[in-house]
Amino acid sequence: MSRSLKKGPFVNEKLFKKVMMQSEAGPGSRRPIRTWARACTIVPEFVGFTFQVHNGKVFTEVFVTEDMVGHKLGEFSPTRMFRGHTNKKEGIKRA
Amino acid sequence: MPRIAGVDIPEKKKVRYALRYIYGIGPRYSDVILSEAGVDPEKKASELTDQEVSQISSVIDGGYLVEGALRRQVQQHIQRLRDIRAYRGDRHRRGLPVRGQRTRCNARTRKGRKKTVAGKKGVKAH
Numbered sequence: 496m497s498r499s500l501k502k503g504p505f506v507n508e509k510l511f512k513k514v515m516m517q518s519e520a521g522p523g524s525r526r527p528i529r530t531w532a533r534a535c536t537i538v539p540e541f542v543g544f545t546f547q548v549h550n551g552k553v554f555t556e557v558f559v560t561e562d563m564v565g566h567k568l569g570e571f572s573p574t575r576m577f578r579g580h581t582n583k584k585e586g587i588k589r590a
Numbered sequence: 591m592p593r594i595a596g597v598d599i600p601e602k603k604k605v606r607y608a609l610r611y612i613y614g615i616g617p618r619y620s621d622v623i624l625s626e627a628g629v630d631p632e633k634k635a636s637e638l639t640d641q642e643v644s645q646i647s648s649v650i651d652g653g654y655l656v657e658g659a660l661r662r663q664v665q666q667h668i669q670r671l672r673d674i675r676a677y678r679g680d681r682h683r684r685g686l687p688v689r690g691q692r693t694r695c696n697a698r699t700r701k702g703r704k705k706t707v708a709g710k711k712g713v714k715a716h
Contacts, residue, residue: 563674566676571674
């Protein structure tokens with residue numbers, strides 16, 4: 496079930512403030528923002544920013560484009576990696 | 591045989607049900623379209639007059655996505671998910687269930703026919 500419209504999109508306040516600070520400081524001062532806020536919805540203000548979204552292990556670089564608005568940051572930072580099934584003869588494949 | 595929205599030629603059934611053979615028209619839209627067109631839903635499709643058929647077609651053309659156009663739209667939406675490399679797009683790419691279903695067993699609609707793996711528990715080698 497989708498989220499109640501009454502509440503509006505969930506946006507991590509701290510992250511939003513950081514974005515606003517950077518965008519006020521002008522386009523030259525844009526630096527990737529590290530964040531753990533995977534559940535944060537991407538709002539139009541985020542377009543053109545680069546985030547480093549934690550996936551539980553590392554920070555994945557996510558450059559936000561217009562198409563991504565409405566999705567969550569976590570959707571672009573996969574938490575699992577499937578390298579294929581184990582092979583009896585050769586052991587675990589490493590890609 | 592009446593032809594509505596391209597190739598679809600449902601006949602012998604009441605129009606309410608016949609319309610559902612068109613991709614993009616289900617029980618709900620079938621009734622909505624017929625009332626908009628002013629055609630009796632209980633009438634058999636074969637008994638439709640040419641005028642009624644064109645009535646229905648024009649209602650569908652004017653505001654309902656069906657068949658090719660709808661299929662294209664669905665594909666575009668999937669393509670969008672792939673292009674922005676979202677998790678859901680990735681699941682589409684891999685042909686796995688997109689909405690968080692389990693894949694340990696079942697999920698055959700997405701994964702296709704079973705591929706038996708020799709030596710797996712419970713599977714006897716041929």
